[in-house]
Amino acid sequence: MSDYAGLTEAIYSDGAMLALFSGAGTVRQMLVVEAALANAQAQCGVIPPEAARIIHAVCHDGDAVDILDLQAIATGAALAGNIAIPFVKQLTAAVARVDPEAARYVHWGATSQDILDTALVLQIRQAIAQWDRDLRSTAQACARLTAAHRETLMVGRTWLQHALPTTFGAKTAGWLEALERSRQRLLLDGAQMALLQFGGAAGTLASLGADAPRVARALAGELGLALPSMPWHTHRDRLANLAATLGVLVGTMGKIARDVSLMAQTEVGELREPAGPGRGGSSTMPHKRNPVGCAAILAAAVRVPPLVSTMLSGMIQEHERALGGWQAEWDVMPQIAALAGGALRHLLGVLDGLEVDEQRMAQNLAATNGLILAEAYALALGGRIGRGHAHDLIEQASREAVKKHCALKDAVREAVHNDAATRGMLNDAELDRLSDPANYIGEAPALCDRVLADWQAGQDAENAR
Numbered sequence: 001m002s003d004y005a006g007l008t009e010a011i012y013s014d015g016a017m018l019a020l021f022s023g024a025g026t027v028r029q030m031l032v033v034e035a036a037l038a039n040a041q042a043q044c045g046v047i048p049p050e051a052a053r054i055i056h057a058v059c060h061d062g063d064a065v066d067i068l069d070l071q072a073i074a075t076g077a078a079l080a081g082n083i084a085i086p087f088v089k090q091l092t093a094a095v096a097r098v099d100p101e102a103a104r105y106v107h108w109g110a111t112s113q114d115i116l117d118t119a120l121v122l123q124i125r126q127a128i129a130q131w132d133r134d135l136r137s138t139a140q141a142c143a144r145l146t147a148a149h150r151e152t153l154m155v156g157r158t159w160l161q162h163a164l165p166t167t168f169g170a171k172t173a174g175w176l177e178a179l180e181r182s183r184q185r186l187l188l189d190g191a192q193m194a195l196l197q198f199g200g201a202a203g204t205l206a207s208l209g210a211d212a213p214r215v216a217r218a219l220a221g222e223l224g225l226a227l228p229s230m231p232w233h234t235h236r237d238r239l240a241n242l243a244a245t246l247g248v249l250v251g252t253m254g255k256i257a258r259d260v261s262l263m264a265q266t267e268v269g270e271l272r273e274p275a276g277p278g279r280g281g282s283s284t285m286p287h288k289r290n291p292v293g294c295a296a297i298l299a300a301a302v303r304v305p306p307l308v309s310t311m312l313s314g315m316i317q318e319h320e321r322a323l324g325g326w327q328a329e330w331d332v333m334p335q336i337a338a339l340a341g342g343a344l345r346h347l348l349g350v351l352d353g354l355e356v357d358e359q360r361m362a363q364n365l366a367a368t369n370g371l372i373l374a375e376a377y378a379l380a381l382g383g384r385i386g387r388g389h390a391h392d393l394i395e396q397a398s399r400e401a402v403k404k405h406c407a408l409k410d411a412v413r414e415a416v417h418n419d420a421a422t423r424g425m426l427n428d429a430e431l432d433r434l435s436d437p438a439n440y441i442g443e444a445p446a447l448c449d450r451v452l453a454d455w456q457a458g459q460d461a462e463n464a465r
Helices: 001-012 013-019 025-042 049-059 070-078 084-098 112-148 168-193 206-223 237-262 292-313 325-352 358-365 373-387 387-404 408-418 428-436 442-464
Strands: 152-156 162-167
Touching: 001 325, 013 025, 013 112, 013 325, 025 049, 025 070, 025 084, 025 112, 025 206, 049 084, 070 084, 084 112, 112 168, 112 325, 112 442, 152 358, 162 168, 162 325, 162 373, 162 442, 168 237, 168 442, 237 292, 237 325, 237 373, 292 325, 373 387, 373 408, 373 428, 408 428
Parallel strands: none
Antiparallel strands: 152 162
């Protein structure tokens, strides 16, 4: 990692995720696995109980950085091909300093990938618990916005142009549903990933003979993991699914950040990120209030997809143990986790204090002098004179309104009066009704209510479990 990346990673990544997947964090989980392995083997009579007690004590005697030399592990890994080999060598030496006999049973019957994959599973379990908490908080912020703005009128935009009236609540309801879908997929992926990896050198556990099934069950129990029907050394579909889910989540957060940042443009001015000392300023322009949270989320949304692609490409693994594909995951999965966690942290900060300018939304809604309601006029006439004729008449009226800088209502009144087929069809009361955006938001408030009800029902069901 470059020095520059070291300066900037705190912007885009999540500190807790960086710590969890750091060298020290990974070694901590490897020690947990080795201690559990010794305990499980002692329970099954494979190694002496006293040896297991000593191995467990050494593994949990202080922090990982106190027990092992992480720099020496990194140096050794460059020659060995993975960090587990120098890790086991150092752990064995640490146990030997306490009891040389117990050191004989360190890492008994396991292979490097068993320890590394199971440690990764333990890291992912912690990561998903944090993502779930943060996604719940973010969803709650979305829900509050949806409830508060279910009837807050604003411009609905298609192709970046004014389209029809909608409500801000309808927009945030879409955010809420998408975030909740990713949260549910993460929980499913987490459950599918909560599996022990324990197969020995070639996935057969021949090293443990007839004791293998009992040891595997005991080890899974020690770690609180499910025991798969067989090891999954070169079957990375579950991990790839998780990476893809995180990619989709980051993409969803990028969509939300894009919406917010576009609505925060000076010319639009409908939203603003929360203000705070030192937040969003410029080095030269005192007036600037930049959407820095959105920038960090969008940066993650650019960076994560290629990383997910690496995880998918790495699924093509050879026979029983992989050459290159597995190794490619080691740095990539932590990067995905850190970027996803960082984007989620930023999104929660943006939404939790999001400033909504309802007055500016109303001003923008009126910016086209009623052109945004052209469809409403066309449909009102279309039921009487046919869609095609009505569309042409309102299209012409829209051109006239732009040309004369007048309200569309006035141009429609004139067009209807001048057309023999429509003369007298739309009176002033009808024109007033059709010119009010509040009368043309369709199901927007009801959509908000349905999304909120479904979300709340899901929360209640989960809390009741």
